Amino acid sequence: MADPAAARVHPLAVLGAGSMPGAGATLRALPPACRISLRADPQVAAAIAAAIGLPLPEAMCRANVLGARAALRLGPDEWLLIGPEAAGESLARVAMAVPGPASVVDVSHRSTALEIAGPRAVAVLGAFCALDLDAAAFPVGMCTRTLLGKAEIVLWRSAAECFRIEVWRSFAPYVWNCLEEGRLEFFI
Amino acid sequence: MKFSLLSLARNAVSGQTAGPAQWRSPQPRAVYDVVIVGAGGHGLATAYYLAKEHGIRNVAVLDRGWLGGGNTGRNTTIIRSNYLWDESARLYDHAHRMWETLAQELNYNVMFSPRGVMMLAHNVHDEQVVRRHIHANRGNGVENEWLSPEQAKAFCPPLNISSDMRYPILGAALQRRGGTARHDAVAWGYARAASAMGVDILQNCEVQAIDRDATGRAIAVETSRGRIAAGKIGVVAAGHTSVVMAMAGLRMPLESYPLQALVSEPVKPCFPCVVMSNTIHAYLSQSYKGELVIGAGTDAYVSYSQAGGLHISAHTLDAICELFPMFRRMRMLRNWGGIVDVTPDRSPVIGLTPVPGLFVNCGWGTGGFKATPGSGHVFAHTIATGTPHPIAAPFSLERFRTGRLIDEAAAAAVAH
Amino acid sequence: MLLIPCPHCGARPENEFRNAGEAHIARPAEADDAAWADYLYMRTNPKGVFIERWRHIHGCGRFFNCVRHTVTDRIIATYKAGDPRPSLDVLRAWSEHAR
Amino acid sequence: MSGAFRTASGGRIDRTQPILFGFDGRAMTGFRGDTLASALLANGVHLVGRSFKYHRPRGIVAAGSEEPNALVTVDRGGGRLTPNLRATQLELRRDLKATSQNRFPSLDFDIGAVNNLFSPLFSAGFYYKTFMWPASFWKHVYEPLIRSAAGLGRAPTEPDPDRYLHRYAHCDVLVIGAGPAGLAAALAAAETGARVILCDEQSEPGGSLLAETEARIEGRPAAEWAAGVARALAGQDRVTVLPRTTAFGWFPDNLIGLAERVTDHQDRPDPRLPRERLWQVRAREVVIAAGAIERPLVFPGNDRPGVMLADAGRIYANRYGVRVGDRAVIATAGDSGYRAALALLGAGATIAAIADLREDPAGAAVEAARQAGIAIRPGTAIAGSRGGHRVTEASLRRIGGSDRVERLDCDVLLMSGGFTPAVHMFSQSRGRLRFDAALQAFLPGKSAARERSAGACNGRFDLEGCLDEGFTAGAAAAKAAGCGSPRTRRFARAGAVPAPGGFLGAVPGTGKGKAFVDFQNDVTAKDLQLATREGFRSIEHVKRYTTTGMATDQGKTSNMNALAIVAGALDRPIPEVGLTTFRMPYTPVTFGTIAGASRGMLFDPLRHTPIHDWASEHGAVFEDVGNWKRARYFPRSGEDMHQAVARECTAVRMAAGMFDASTLGKIEVVGPDAATFLERMYTNAWARLAPGRLRYGLMLNEAGFIMDDGVIARLAPDRFHVTTTTGGAPGVLNHMEDYLQTEFTDLKVWLTSITEQYAVIAVQGPRAREIIAPLVEGIDLSPAAMPHMSVQTGQICGVATRLFRVSFTGELGFEINVPADHGRAVWEAVLQAGAAYGIVPYGTEAMHVLRAEKGYIIVGQETDGTVTPADAGLDWAIGKAKKDFVGKRSLSRPDIVAPGRKQLVGLLTHSPQEVLEEGAQLVADPHAEIPMRMIGHVTSSYHSAALGRSIALALVADGRSLLGQTLYVPMPDRMIAVTLVAPVFYDQEGRRLDG
């Protein structure tokens, strides 16, 4: 039998392997990551940031990136920390050691990530997402929870034509299929 | 003048010049025995039964706009009585029985069409809920039966009963004598019959204040057409009940929401009954003119706008298309909204109020058209005698204090 | 679909929110049956300016208060949960503006 | 040549691209650029349909979306059948096959036309006055008769294979309509750098300019100018030009719904394209430039094929190169008739005469007609027409003169009652209309939304005025949107300014016969007058009684005439009578377009657990619970559900079973006040629950009714792992957040959903401990170290776990929480480890049976939102010492403490193999007759393998005082006797929990 610790099933394992590249917008499943939901009053959060060496964005709906790690401010007292899997344990342990009331919860497996990138990425998202994704209204570095069709996602514009989507794992196939549906016309 | 084919033919020969007004449009009198606020189906029916069954003919029915222009004129007309709780079954079935002879009673063809109302079950829980209703209904003498998917399809051929649907159909409850009626004709029929018995229907007569005497008793209404004194006042203002009751200093257990409906372009007969799905929130029937009549959901917020959001209609139409993929190419012809007054337990309030002389009949929410005759009938009794009609008694305001709610919503999701 | 200004996130489409009914209804510590029924069930349900609660459930997750005109559906202002209810004068002025 | 009535040159059709098409099986040719209507007219076909009520032959009336008559069905094959399409909007494409509607057996000979003979009977409201006697006839005679007459086209019967898609868009300025006003507005706005969307329902931008042959704008022929401007706009980055796109609805906060027809006009559409697209445009500002709609004249026989709107005649000539007839009579109330006459003359027709309702027609157009030698009859009304399937004669009568009628032969009769500004979208935006007495038209008045109107829809009927007003509106909109101002621009142009003119209502002094107001619904002037006499004095009543304005064109051409007739009958001014409400959609919109991609698997997310694929591979039968798929049972070959469930249950009781509980809601509650918070949210006491221990939690809503339940683990003083029901998970989290954020704001605690973080594997049964022991590291499983209702963290199969010792079956049991990605592997490892012990996977059905044997409730099955803790026998779960928790106060309300409430009990049928039906009712009297007094109902009912008999749970009025007594379950054919027992059927003492 395979080692259960090594044998993992990614929620987009099957779908993610099958997406056709396209000139308009490419879609790909991103590898597993460490995710931590950090909840704290801003002052406490700042102390935690110092402890983990990852500055937390002060503005709502903005992401800070440092190397392979990122912090997304999703609410007044809520940050989503994303990093490579290996960083997970240490990130959490340090964060929990910080004095002051806070909630640090490991949600690495709760979500999976996918990426849609290319000149038509905004149009594809626009088929399902009611936000204004114009670069002026939704600049690079902006992130927020929102809806894509009937599923909740975290949408993060990581580059001018590139969006990272964090979605709860059971909703991932739906989100994936929506985006595939939206991409279809751009293959012509 | 009695309506019949004969009188119609007579008019035809004479070139239709006769046609007396179906109801009088009198000037308001200074005093009435009873003033009914709201000339919707329920208010007009109340006046009709006050006159007919209780001999109280010095009655005015006031409306801020044109009679029947509220929810009566904008509902999807589904009539059924297979409600869960004994109290509800009794109330709605009382009304349902009256529908069956209403055209003859009023000498006005309200086109009651008992083509069957079918409620779909899409999962095990739905089936449990539906079966519970069927058993409870049978005990109450309200017919309702379980259909297998195949039987459901036989009854309604457009149904898609394949098991690979996103929401497969596991079966359905069918009330065969459920159906629809011509909503406007109900208002007009009651108006005509009530007017003929002496009831004054005062349109464009908005109630703006309620006067109370030193004892606190409600004695008159101030309207856009002047002050009208009343022995008793019955408020039947549906979506506007809170507004009117506030004039008497009362807060109500009500919230008013926009509820939308829409019709397709008319097509030849293609849909034989009424189908409802609470789980995916869609209901559908075909009208006499051929439109598919489709009910949507309420918007999420309190509003008096008589219009709703596009996403609400979209949610309904995607459900309709999912259930009936052959209707995907049909087109929406018109969409509109009503204002429904919703109670915490989704059951109406019929009865006395803390203000002497003031009676209320409201809270029918998304599903009171079907109750029109019965509601008017028991409310007339309540006003005339000053004590609730036995069928109406459980639906008092008092239940919110004691906790004896009649919660159809908890037991059955949506009610139409 | 309304455009609702979340006090934390800015204007967002209504589908990101969930309405939570009338605002500023205090939960009584002690109440007789009638007062308790008032708290549970009785609502102002006004035709006009209304203060209601929304939650930015598919956004920052916060509950907040919103002043809206229930005839035009126009939103006049939003403010954070816990902030005091605007004074009557302010509401009256707003109501003129939202008609 | 594409038909005898095609002009030799001119128009915007591509004469190099002939297209073969079919109408009612007849093959004809048209050109690319034609509509079905123009192509039919080019072939001399006017008769295209039958009216709704009287089945009168009807022809093409208009050239645009206001067309009331020319509705056809188009079948594209493969389920692509669409009824009620307007021939005037259908672009000709290869193999277009259209059929006429509402006729049998054929368009030429329609049996339904007998209705016309009986039409005096079918006056407005006739239904309501008849068909009542004998009452028994209604169901089998009258109603079927009425229903069979319903509808125009036929509904499709096959599923639609086409795709639809949505697009949300945002812009600074949305311009509705791309005529001169709209183009100018878009130009102005675009110049400021604003984000602009310009939409028009027609196949190309240009609006009325597409049929303009005289005027020049900025030195170029008008149509050429329009094409150039549209091209330039479309080329700009921040401008989106959408042809074939109708703005159909206006929603709060300037959200405008647009319906784009993407492929219907294409010969061979690429299946990757959606057929139609719904745009939901959030516009900072809107410019409405929707033009105006010409009105018919109401006179007897105005509905014959060949009777058309004058401007339509002009458009067919100028834009499509089609002569709508060879000999025209024109009846007009303004310049439009003259412009049409000149256009028809140019197309080779003879003009018999122009009858003008005005006494002294004057102005450039009139002068031009005079110059061209056309006979003009001023002060003359159209009095009637003759003809069968086509008009053959028009009669004119001098207004106020003698009764003498002038009869003129003709094969086409053009009419113009003036123009109605298209205020539909303005009115939908809740703007208030004002009546302009000079124009005799409703115009946009006070705005309610951020919009402005320009051009003909704003009452500007001259081209220069439209261009200037459009430009000004576009500039103002951009400015209001915060985008600066454009350079001023004057649109030098040539061409005449039209003289005002128009007529509302029924043409005076006409003869007998039906004068139609609403063509499609067959409403005549007389019907309207009759309605008012019958007391229908509100225009809303008249509409509903006569159905005027309720057809698929929503009265675009008829509402103003209807209003004038009603105002006349009531002797009240028009504005006092008022219009009916404008509602979405402006023109009908396909259901599929509004539904969009939401279909099949995209209809609603379908949620799978991490173990789903394994279950599916192993033959599980699933059930839907909310959006989740849950394995219901795992049949082995030949087993039915009953057998499979019995086997699964037995395995759990005898050895062990494993269950995928991943769908259970999970919330991590963290913070110094976590315990205090739970004290207030749940009925139970939490403060003294030690870390490492679990407790059953009961949650009420504020009304005191059971809302949810679950097991809650205290992981640390400030950290709880809360579980909820599957369906209740989102609601519970929202409920908790609500109290936390708005009521208990003094508490420092945070809630994080971890439902999807963990796969949950329940291992239940006497061998459970032995099975998992070898897989577990760092956890002491011994009963002492890990008693019932405890939690430990450690590893299982090398994966971090939160291991619960808990039981929902009454057996020794564990729930293994592991990070979701590892769920399947751990599941398989446990299965393998348990094989030797006889472990089996079990589904929700067995889970239900097992817990029912123990009398554990399921929220939503034993409860329905009306059940209190006491009702459910859960009094013990209430922390008696607690001052407050959500729902506490409600539990002492009079009717909540009153006797007679339904209480949870067990039922044993007298014949042990009889399984009751869930939902069945209970009565005390075995002879009860309908209506009977029902005192309870069955909430759960199963065959219990462990007991070898059936068991059931029920809610029964005062049930706990009736234990041991016999009650009856009435079934349609018999009464089933049951004994009331305590609701625990198996292992009452709870010994098995320790294995």
Ligand SMILES: Cc1cc2nc3c(=O)[nH]c(=O)nc-3n(C[C@H](O)[C@H](O)[C@H](O)COP(=O)(O)OP(=O)(O)OC[C@H]3O[C@@H](n4cnc5c(N)ncnc54)[C@H](O)[C@@H]3O)c2cc1C
């Ligand atoms: C879209 C929609 C679909 C529905 N579908 C169904 C269905 O399928 N089946 C079903 O059974 N029910 C349905 N309903 C519910 C049903 O329409 C109502 O419950 C029922 O019509 C209420 O009738 P009514 O006479 O009480 O109210 P209304 O017809 O609304 O009458 C109330 C009257 O009070 C008047 N009024 C208000 N304020 C004042 C004032 N201050 N002074 C004077 N007059 C005033 C109003 O103008 C109005 O005419 C639906 C409702 C809607 C909106």
Ligand SMILES: NC(=O)c1ccc[n+]([C@@H]2O[C@H](COP(=O)([O-])OP(=O)(O)OC[C@H]3O[C@@H](n4cnc5c(N)ncnc54)[C@H](O)[C@@H]3O)[C@@H](O)[C@H]2O)c1
């Ligand atoms: N001779 C006359 O009396 C007379 C009368 C009316 C108009 N006109 C002429 O017509 C022109 C009016 O110019 P204009 O720009 O105001 O109107 P227009 O008619 O040229 O353009 C309006 C455009 O809006 C489109 N449209 C309407 N409603 C729409 C909707 N909901 N969604 C999408 N598209 C929609 C129409 O298809 C049309 O293309 C002027 O040239 C004027 O001289 C003349």
Ligand SMILES: Cc1cc2nc3c(=O)[nH]c(=O)nc-3n(C[C@H](O)[C@H](O)[C@H](O)COP(=O)(O)O)c2cc1C
């Ligand atoms: C059962 C039913 C059928 C209707 N059928 C039509 C119809 O065929 N055509 C139409 O234009 N409107 C139809 N309507 C809608 C009315 O035109 C109107 O929108 C509705 O009464 C609400 O009034 P309002 O839109 O004036 O506010 C129908 C309404 C109901 C309740």
Ligand SMILES: [Zn+2]
């Ligand atoms: Zn927010």
